[in-house]
Amino acid sequence: MKNIFDANLDNIKKAAEVIKQGGLVAMPTETVYGLGANVFDAKAVASIFEAKGRPAFNPLISHVENIDYLYEYAKTDDRVIALAKKYWPGPITFVLNRKDDNPALDLVCAGLKTITVRMPNHKIALELIKQAGVPIAAPSANASGSISPTTAMHVYESLGNKVDMILDGGQCNVGVESTILDLTGKNMVLLRPGGITKEELEEFTNEEVLVTSKSPDLPKSPGQLLSHYAPNIPLYMNQNNRNQDNQALIGFGNMECDYNLSKTKDLKEAAANLFAYMKAADKSGKFKSIAVASIPLDGLGTAINDRLTRASYKK
Ligand code: TXA
Ligand code: MG
Numbered sequence: 001m002k003n004i005f006d007a008n009l010d011n012i013k014k015a016a017e018v019i020k021q022g023g024l025v026a027m028p029t030e031t032v033y034g035l036g037a038n039v040f041d042a043k044a045v046a047s048i049f050e051a052k053g054r055p056a057f058n059p060l061i062s063h064v065e066n067i068d069y070l071y072e073y074a075k076t077d078d079r080v081i082a083l084a085k086k087y088w089p090g091p092i093t094f095v096l097n098r099k100d101d102n103p104a105l106d107l108v109c110a111g112l113k114t115i116t117v118r119m120p121n122h123k124i125a126l127e128l129i130k131q132a133g134v135p136i137a138a139p140s141a142n143a144s145g146s147i148s149p150t151t152a153m154h155v156y157e158s159l160g161n162k163v164d165m166i167l168d169g170g171q172c173n174v175g176v177e178s179t180i181l182d183l184t185g186k187n188m189v190l191l192r193p194g195g196i197t198k199e200e201l202e203e204f205t206n207e208e209v210l211v212t213s214k215s216p217d218l219p220k221s222p223g224q225l226l227s228h229y230a231p232n233i234p235l236y237m238n239q240n241n242r243n244q245d246n247q248a249l250i251g252f253g254n255m256e257c258d259y260n261l262s263k264t265k266d267l268k269e270a271a272a273n274l275f276a277y278m279k280a281a282d283k284s285g286k287f288k289s290i291a292v293a294s295i296p297l298d299g300l301g302t303a304i305n306d307r308l309t310r311a312s313y314k315k
Pocket of ligand 1: 029034114120139191
């Protein structure tokens with residue numbers, strides 16, 4: 001049976017319940033359909049990566065229906081507020097510095113010190129977020145490597161029943177993903193072009209907008225820009241025992257350790273805990289290094305191993 005539902009208020013309420021209970025809902029936005037989960041539910045966020053079949057974790061956009069989340073979780077300044085007030089709701093996403101270290105948001109933020117937020121200009125998405133009572137983390141609702149969906153049927157063709165509900169809001173009218181603007185530094189940097197142009201942004205702010213591909217010292221695409229999270233102390237992967245003094249052991253499965261990614265070897269649970277545990281071990285002050293048990297290379301295990309490889313100690 002197709003899991004596509006007409007986006008009337010009843011079905012939006014049902015979808016909001018799915019979100020609250022940790023499920024996945026594909027929602028229309030003005031740009032493309034998003035594959036949504038509760039931003040604060042790391043296990044639900046892990047299932048987004050699982051459903052997309054992504055071999056790596058990327059930071060996700062938090063979709064909001066009011067500006068309060070920004071004040072609470074991001075560092076804001078006059079420029080951020082002015083841009084949000086001017087363009088939201090609308091097809092522009094801001095990369096901002098995180099205000100706190102809420103571990104619930106670590107997977108959404110891929111362990112980075114930045115948080116990425118947008119307010120979609122779409123009645124159905126806004127109503128869903130409002131009914132769910134939480135911001136919704138959502139990448140484009142397509143399997144990794146295929147193109148972004150602009151109809152409910154595209155989502156169904158790409159993800160099938162890996163998503164609990166697909167809300168059908170017809171065709172997305174913008175059809176290309178949002179502009180992504182990095183506001184974490186002194187200069188604004190355009191990470192992804194979209195509906196709102198560089199020229200428009202420059203005219204509104206009276207400031208130059210740098211473009212990643214034009215500056216030799218700036219990386220070319222969002223994926224490349226990510227300075228991947230790595231602990232300050234050395235991390236060794238594929239270790240099932242401690243092999244140094246004062247070493248934290250992050251375990252997997254039924255074993256003695258300081259932090260257990262998942263006692264039952266549930267990869268979704270492990271993905272949900274990964275960043276928070278790496279950070280906790282790093283910051284505790286008790287440890288000089290971190291050992292992480294081996295994680296199988298199937299399903300979400302691929303993304304977990306990818307991230308551990310990036311975080312691991314290289315001489
Ligand atoms: O229009 C859109 O933006 C759609 C709809 C669903 O809102 N969403 C979307 O999400 O395109 P996604 O995950 O497919 O693309 C977001 C891009 C990714 O390339 C990600 O790496 C980048 O934004 N990104 C997110 N947070 C970032 C950050 N903190 N720093 C750099 N790049 C970031
Ligand atoms: Mg995408």
